[in-house]
Amino acid sequence: MAFSYVSHLECPKCNKQYPENEIQQLCICGSPLLVGYDLAAVKAEILKHQIENRPNSLWRYHELLPVKDEKDIVTLGEGMTPLEKFRRLGSVYNLKNLYIKDEGIIPTGSFKTRGASVGISKAKELGVKQLAMPTNGNAGAAWSLYSAKAGIVATIVMPLDAPLITRKEVYISGGDLYLVNGLISDAGKIVGQLVKEKGVYDASTLKEPYRIEGKKTMGYEIVEQFGWEVPEVILYPTGGGVGIIGIYKALLELQELGWIEQGKLPRLVAVQAEGCAPIVEAWKKGEKESAFFENSETIAFGINVPKALGDFLVLESLYATKGCAIAISEEQLLEAQQQVAKLEGNFICPEGAATIAAARILREQGWISEDERVVCLNTGAGIKYPETVEVTGVRTLQPNESIPIISRR
Amino acid sequence: MAFSYVSHLECPKCNKQYPENEIQQLCICGSPLLVGYDLAAVKAEILKHQIENRPNSLWRYHELLPVKDEKDIVTLGEGMTPLEKFRRLGSVYNLKNLYIKDEGIIPTGSFKTRGASVGISKAKELGVKQLAMPTNGNAGAAWSLYSAKAGIVATIVMPLDAPLITRKEVYISGGDLYLVNGLISDAGKIVGQLVKEKGVYDASTLKEPYRIEGKKTMGYEIVEQFGWEVPEVILYPTGGGVGIIGIYKALLELQELGWIEQGKLPRLVAVQAEGCAPIVEAWKKGEKESAFFENSETIAFGINVPKALGDFLVLESLYATKGCAIAISEEQLLEAQQQVAKLEGNFICPEGAATIAAARILREQGWISEDERVVCLNTGAGIKYPETVEVTGVRTLQPNESIPIISRR
Numbered sequence: 040m041a042f043s044y045v046s047h048l049e050c051p052k053c054n055k056q057y058p059e060n061e062i063q064q065l066c067i068c069g070s071p072l073l074v075g076y077d078l079a080a081v082k083a084e085i086l087k088h089q090i091e092n093r094p095n096s097l098w099r100y101h102e103l104l105p106v107k108d109e110k111d112i113v114t115l116g117e118g119m120t121p122l123e124k125f126r127r128l129g130s131v132y133n134l135k136n137l138y139i140k141d142e143g144i145i146p147t148g149s150f151k152t153r154g155a156s157v158g159i160s161k162a163k164e165l166g167v168k169q170l171a172m173p174t175n176g177n178a179g180a181a182w183s184l185y186s187a188k189a190g191i192v193a194t195i196v197m198p199l200d201a202p203l204i205t206r207k208e209v210y211i212s213g214g215d216l217y218l219v220n221g222l223i224s225d226a227g228k229i230v231g232q233l234v235k236e237k238g239v240y241d242a243s244t245l246k247e248p249y250r251i252e253g254k255k256t257m258g259y260e261i262v263e264q265f266g267w268e269v270p271e272v273i274l275y276p277t278g279g280g281v282g283i284i285g286i287y288k289a290l291l292e293l294q295e296l297g298w299i300e301q302g303k304l305p306r307l308v309a310v311q312a313e314g315c316a317p318i319v320e321a322w323k324k325g326e327k328e329s330a331f332f333e334n335s336e337t338i339a340f341g342i343n344v345p346k347a348l349g350d351f352l353v354l355e356s357l358y359a360t361k362g363c364a365i366a367i368s369e370e371q372l373l374e375a376q377q378q379v380a381k382l383e384g385n386f387i388c389p390e391g392a393a394t395i396a397a398a399r400i401l402r403e404q405g406w407i408s409e410d411e412r413v414v415c416l417n418t419g420a421g422i423k424y425p426e427t428v429e430v431t432g433v434r435t436l437q438p439n440e441s442i443p444i445i446s447r448r
Numbered sequence: 449m450a451f452s453y454v455s456h457l458e459c460p461k462c463n464k465q466y467p468e469n470e471i472q473q474l475c476i477c478g479s480p481l482l483v484g485y486d487l488a489a490v491k492a493e494i495l496k497h498q499i500e501n502r503p504n505s506l507w508r509y510h511e512l513l514p515v516k517d518e519k520d521i522v523t524l525g526e527g528m529t530p531l532e533k534f535r536r537l538g539s540v541y542n543l544k545n546l547y548i549k550d551e552g553i554i555p556t557g558s559f560k561t562r563g564a565s566v567g568i569s570k571a572k573e574l575g576v577k578q579l580a581m582p583t584n585g586n587a588g589a590a591w592s593l594y595s596a597k598a599g600i601v602a603t604i605v606m607p608l609d610a611p612l613i614t615r616k617e618v619y620i621s622g623g624d625l626y627l628v629n630g631l632i633s634d635a636g637k638i639v640g641q642l643v644k645e646k647g648v649y650d651a652s653t654l655k656e657p658y659r660i661e662g663k664k665t666m667g668y669e670i671v672e673q674f675g676w677e678v679p680e681v682i683l684y685p686t687g688g689g690v691g692i693i694g695i696y697k698a699l700l701e702l703q704e705l706g707w708i709e710q711g712k713l714p715r716l717v718a719v720q721a722e723g724c725a726p727i728v729e730a731w732k733k734g735e736k737e738s739a740f741f742e743n744s745e746t747i748a749f750g751i752n753v754p755k756a757l758g759d760f761l762v763l764e765s766l767y768a769t770k771g772c773a774i775a776i777s778e779e780q781l782l783e784a785q786q787q788v789a790k791l792e793g794n795f796i797c798p799e800g801a802a803t804i805a806a807a808r809i810l811r812e813q814g815w816i817s818e819d820e821r822v823v824c825l826n827t828g829a830g831i832k833y834p835e836t837v838e839v840t841g842v843r844t845l846q847p848n849e850s851i852p853i854i855s856r857r
Contacts, residue, residue: 095504095528115793116532116553119504121525127597144525144555146794148831188536188793194851199844207837211789211830217851218844225847232850380620384524384597385555421620422557423831428616435608435627438634441641442603442626 044081045105048072048248051352059105062165064246071245071349073288074105074252078295087267087298095119097153097256103292104157105252111164113189115146117156118256122264122414127382132399136412138270139395140261141385143420147181147208149341149388150257150418154281155181157253162240163189170194171233172242173226175278175340176205177419182242183214193242194233196226202340204423222335224345244279245348251285258289261414262299269305270412274397276390277309277318277364278342280353282416287356305414307362309353310397312337314369317346318353322364327351338369338427339389341418363406371396376427389427391417453490454514457481457657460761468514471574473655480654480758482697483514483661487704496676496707504528506562506665512701513566514661520573522598524555526565527665531673531823536791541808545821547679548804549670550794552829556590556617558750558797559666559827563690564590566662571649572598579603580642581651582635584687584749585614586828591651592623602651603642605635611749613832631744633754653688654757660694667698670823671708678714679821683806685799686718686727686773687751689762691825696765714823716771718762719806721746723778726755727762731773736760747778747836748798750827772815780805785836798836800826 048057050066051073057063059074066072081102093099097118106112121141129137142150159182162170171194172182179195186193194215197206209216219226227243234241241247262269269290275283287307293299309318315335321328329350337343347353357364376392379385387395394415401407421427436442457466459475460482466472468483475481490511502508506527515521530550538546551559568591571579580603581591588604595602603624606615618625628635636652643650650656671678678699684692696716702708718727724744730737738759746752756762766773785801788794796804803824810816830836845851 092501096530113793114532116530116550121505121555123523123525141525141555144553146530146550146553148557148829184789184793184795186793187790196845196851204831204834206839206842207834208795208831210839210842211786211795211837212793213790216839216842218842219847220844221847228847229845229850236850377620380593381596381622384522384593384595384621386593386617386620420557420829420831422613422617422829425613425616428620430615430619430625433615433619433625433627435629436605436638438628438630438637441638441645442605 040084042101042109043104043107044077044102045074045107046077047075049075062167062240063248064241072248074248076103078292082296090263097156097253100256100259105249106160106164108164111160113160113163113185114156115188117145117152119260120144122261125383128378131382132402133409134398134402134407134413135410137398138412138414139385140257140414140416142416142418143387147177147184148420148423149177149181150282151178151181153253153256154178154250155185155253158182158242158247158249159185159189159191161249162191167191167240170240170242171230173223173230174201175223175343176201177341177423180205180208183209184212186214187212194239196229198222198226200340202423222345223343244281251281251288254282254285255289257282257416258286259293262293267298269299269303270414271305272308272407272411272413273305274308274310274394274413274415276339276342276393276416276418277311277353278344279347280309280318280349283307283309283356284349284352287360304360307356307360308397308401309357309364310393311364311366312339312342312369312372312393313366315343315345316366318350319364319366321350321354322357327354339372339393341390342393365397365400367393367396373427375399376421385417386421387417388419388421388424391415391419449493451510451518452513452516453486453511454483454516455486456484458484471576471649472657473650481657483657485512485701487701491705499672506565506662509665509668514658515569515573517573520569522569522572522594523565524597526554526561528669529553531670534792537787540791541811542818543807543811543816543822544819546807547821547823548794549666549823549825551825551827552796556586556593557829557832558586558590559691560587560590562662562665563587563659564594564662567591567651567656567658568594568598568600570658571600576600576649579649579651580639582632582639583610584632584752585610586750586832589614589617592618593621595623596621603648605638607631607635609749611832631754632752653690660690660697663691663694664698666691666825667695668702671702676707678708678712679823680714681717681816681820681822682714683717683719683803683822683824685748685751685802685825685827686720686762687753688756689718689727689758691827692716692718692765693758693761696769713769716765716769717806717810718766718773719802720773720775721748721751721778721781721802722775724752724754725775727759728773728775730759730763731766736763748781748802750799751802774806774809776802776805782836784808785830794826795830796826797828797830797833800824800828
């Protein structure tokens with residue numbers, strides 16, 4: 040039995056195939072490539088229940104991941120993040136089965152770690168020595184830290200406005216860090232030029248095929264955590280969209296393996312900020328691709344992506360699962376972030392909070408019914424976003440003063 | 449079979465016993481109380497291998513935890529944090545078996561979560577509605593978030609200098625927050641007065657008996673993760689010392705259960721900062737208690753505790769296991785923090801970094817030998833400590849500029 044059943048790479052647009060044992064970036068047609076596996080062999084040789092007692096890491100699904108030699112795995116103990124039921128908030132929202140998949144409980148405090156662990160491991164296996172990527176912060180932090188462990192030089196370009204902590208994560212891990220006085224799209228152009236001129240490995244979102252493979256493990260985990268069943272709705276904060284593409288890919292693979300029931304998929308929901316909603320605009324018009332969203336802005340920095348390379352794959356996953364796309368205001372997401380902390384004790388990131396606000400709104404609109412199992416993806420720890428919490432009206436005491444009265448704000 | 453085999457509380461100084469089904473704080477003699485279990489019954493009824501396939505949470509050890517009704521558990525998915533081998537750093541330090549137990553990968557990003565989950569769950573079971581505690585930041589954040597989930601009002605008093613993010617965690621979860629222009633000992637006096645005057649539950653370190661029970665699960669996990677064997681050395685960053693007290697208690701319990709070999713315990717090492725080293729001073733003199741450490745100061749804020757209530761228990765654990773105590777300079781711990789990030793990809797907290805520096809020094813001194821299994825406890829995520837990383841010399845580009853040359857700092 041093989042450690043990995045990876046078989047080839049394939050273009051979802053023109054169907055051209057590529058071998059997986061050499062470095063590949065985009066298809067010659069310009070589309071991202073997807074990773075293929077010999078699923079028939081996995082189906083014949085592996086039982087899903089064998090997975091259940093494996094170590095608590097996304098690498099428990101190694102047969103369905105692209106790394107062929109276990110020695111190439113670069114891990115910090117990522118994956119199998121908690122899936123927790125929100126009883127109190129669910130009762131406020133009239134949702135009896137509201138869940139959070141909490142991706143803040145992972146190395147680097149962000150779900151970007153999944154893509155980094157699988158992407159860097161495969162890059163190491165393919166002999167990559169240098170890579171470059173643009174980032175809104177968290178992905179760059181994760182790729183820099185995992186690159187450090189793998190001994191790969193990582194050039195990371197991020198907007199000046201990206202969360203300050205992510206800059207420090209790149210710096211302390213010895214990443215080759217540049218700031219840009221602009222958006223992630225500007226950082227992308229700078230990386231593109233470097234890749235073209237110097238021939239370094241392009242680790243930009245979807246320009247290497249393996250980040251999706253890391254992200255898809257969120258889909259495997261949700262299904263395994265529900266006892267190999269699918270919930271009715273999964274809400275995902277959508278910037279570049281790799282997570283929703285990955286979860287959709289995971290669900291299709293699990294169906295083909297017969298590990299979940301045929302013909303029953305969760306409705307996937309792409310959640311965006313009102314200040315950056317290209318997928319929502321496209322979905323409303325029933326279009327297959329999105330248009331560049333001008334002057335985008337949101338406190339949920341991770342989903343400030345005005346035009347995603349994989350937009351067509353995101354939209355396909357929505358149409359195919361009878362899902363939808365929804366835009367959330369800044370007030371709504373900050374309110375949801377506070378509600379979650381006050382009722383459920385999780386300090387979540389603003390992107391994750393957008394999915395909570397979306398669940399509330401879709402329930403109010405009747406798009407989600409009371410009994411449906413609803414999974415909100417919190418993509419990062421709130422502790423990486425101190426700027427989302429303004430502390431006001433707190434009293435400072437001198438050493439010998441006393442607290443006048445117990446009163447809750 | 450019972451969910452918990454908790455039997456009573458007992459004073460380690462005067463041996464007075466107390467029932468566990470009502471609220472208890474300190475012993476009347478002033479000592480912290482320890483929680484007792486019917487270990488003979490656990491030994492007769494539970495096999496250690498039954499634990500192995502349980503959910504990935506510290507509650508997998510529920511028979512050895514104080515909560516009697518599963519419904520009282522307040523959980524955010526904490527525990528079973530990664531135990532990872534540091535191959536590259538180990539080779540630099542000439543330590544063939546150097547491990548990190550990474551407590552940054554846990555809700556709230558700090559090991560304080562363990563004490564909060566068990567402490568708040570038991571408080572809920574006992575009917576507590578209000579509690580108060582002094583904190584250096586992380587404990588207050590964790591207790592405030594878990595209190596929010598449990599519907600308990602939490603009054604949290606922390607120094608103005610405590611990490612800013614922890615203030616925000618208390619605030620967003622609706623905690624009753626006060627800042628004090630002083631040290632944790634000043635915060636402790638303020639809480640003490642509140643407890644005395646208003647009769648709220650005192651959740652100060654070791655003044656309630658259950659925080660140790662949460663922390664001891666680190667010991668269970670290390671042993672389980674080594675396949676029910678003990679490593680030779682465990683290094684712990686010691687402020688209040690609850691973790692090292694808990695780990696020692698866990699090891700004694702595991703011996704009594706026969707789940708680990710008799711007579712073979714890891715040497716426990718209390719690691720402190722040179723700027724706050726009361727335990728080190730006491731250990732050097734072979735004393736049973738520590739003296740108040742005047743004018744304490746360190747960037748490793750969590751171990752800035754000039755006099756710990758449980759100092760005698762910490763010292764006992766060192767003497768009983770042939771361990772030691774060691775003080776680390778600010779430069780040494782910051783250097784270790786950088787080495788870990790650059791070679792192993794973990795962004796650890798300064799307290800955790802102190803244990804890494806200590807492992808290096810104790811190896812150099814020959815106190816640790818080359819082949820011994822050495823576990824360093826990283827008690828929190830580096831992302832909670834942005835002030836430990838100063839970013840210098842990074843270039844800011846304009847949108848149409850390009851990167852001149854790939855060069856690693």
